[in-house]
Amino acid sequence: MTGVDLPAQSAQILVVDDERLLRLMLNHAMQKDGYQLLEVSSGEECLFVCQQKLPAMVLLDAMLPGMDGFTCCAKLKQIFGEQCPPVLMITSLDDQSSVDRAFEVGAIDYVTKPIHWAVLRQRVRRILQATWTLAELRQKMERERLLMQQLEAANQELCRLVSIDSMTQLANRRCFDEFLQQEWHRMLREQAPLSLILLDIDFFKAYNDTYGHQSGDECLKKVASVISQAIKRPADLAARYGGEEFAIVLPNTPTEGAIHIARAIQTEVKALAIDHSGSTVSNRVTISCGTASITPRIELFLDQLIAKADQALYRAKLAGRDRIAVYNETLMTPIPDT
Template identity: 70%
Template sequence: MTWVELSTRLAHILIVDDEKTLRMMLSHAMQKEGYQVIEAISGEQCLDLCQQQLPDMILLDAILPGIDGFTCCASLRTMFGERCPPVLMITSLNDQESVDWAFNAGAVDYVTKPVHWAVLRQRVRRILQATWAMTELRQTMEHERVLMEQLEIANRELRRLASIDSLTQLANRRCFDEFLHQEWQRLRREQGFLSLILLDIDFFKSYNDTYGHQSGDECLKRVARLIEETIKRPADLAVRYGGEEFAVILPNTPLEGAMHIAREIHAKVELAAIAHAGSRISHHLTLSGGVATIIPSHQSTLEDLIASADEALYRAKLQGRNQIAGQFRIYCSQEKLQASPEPCEPDRCD
């Protein structure tokens, strides 16, 4: 026996008829089929019983005192919507208008009086099987919907994890490459500023040698948090660039604004006063930073921006570390040049 067939055998059927004899005959016929039976003698009682507990099916007489079967059926549909159990109308009316009225009220089928018991049994069985099959289908669809939602959540988490550095929880190098390329293409169309900050912890190898790699990991996490706290705009991206190097991508930001952000990060790290006994320039942890700005064009590449930021970082280290250096290496028009606080190289202007 299938699950649907088993479910129909356990079904609760509400019989609504004011004629005691017919109600008893219907009840006996349904119990003989293995169904559990509830009885009501009026439309009002039917509605009350359904509000307490919905049956699996209703055998409803069309002609009832007070609320007739048609009105009762329509009320059930209004009250319970998709949860409304299937209604089989039992009527002595066999004209087209009454049949249409029954279906318009929400009945799924009807039988006429005098009741043909074999026909009634088959119709009840068919309706219950169809109802339970539909219920099973809805449950399967809902289960699949939930699984799809869970799969989408899992995929989003996998995509997030694929773009996050596991130690610092900043974006990783892969995310850096994708985001920088995306912003390069966009700002090349818009002819907007794109700035990049590269930051390096001074003498970090000595820090690991002095305090151990576990402390070194905690130090990297703390610096990452300080960088993230400084980045205010959702459009900006903080990245663990590699090892003890960090990067910040700042779309629509001229060199002046990028230098301000870099110096703010530098100041926060200084204020944190993280002990660094292995440093050759301070008793506390320090950063060196390089900042570069470019207006993307067809004559330049994003590698130019990275190289410029790297050159600025190298210059900061040559000048004694624990400082920020910046440069505006850009293929630009004179009009754009005037918007920047730093001059570009004359031989690289259009």
């Protein structure tokens, strides 16, 4: 229902005038258009009534005993702000300063005494229609704002889903590739070390063959949870690299920091105590880790960091699994479990 279609019967108008005869005449004029009328004789009564229930509009006499109409209008604006009903000032003063003052205190329009009733009725109708239209517009804008919020939330969730591996809830390979590229360039600018950990669940094919793929999926989820909890900084990223292999990107982290995190993950995975009778290194699930740390330089390439971490992981497996092997720009060595 639009503002122009809103029934007049739903509009309640408050008449504020100390002259009883004028109130009766206003009542009669407004009722011709079907408005509901309330009458008070002072500014104080006007404020009291409005605090109980706001009318659709206030017809306010400027010259009232006690609190005059100008003061009353200003207080209405102060109390109700944007919710304040439109005020049509009725005044016997026709000088420019009084008109200016009426608008300054917040009146939306004015009529002078003696009242031209046809003009008054038209102005009331126009003001109410404008008020209803504005209210409808605000409601529409609020609905659109809420819709935009919902759309933004949906877009964020979509972006999250596109970036997340559904099984492990870690970042997926696509997200990993984009993040590592971004951090390589950032560390190149800052000339700070970038570390990468690649880790595998030892003998995971044998685990699936022994316990079934459903148990294998549960094992992946538990190991992923350990990895996620080991990553403390918002700047770091843990991802499912592929199959049973995971990757951890550690910006601004030297070799020692990467080893510390790899050890913590290794320890916590063992603490899960997941049976693995198909393993030749332990009767529990274990992991092998390869870490690489490089300070990016113009002459180096991102693929070299990945290749070195992969080489380190291969060395860890070659050295017997259930251990960490480390590559940095000066060494490549396996670190046995301690």
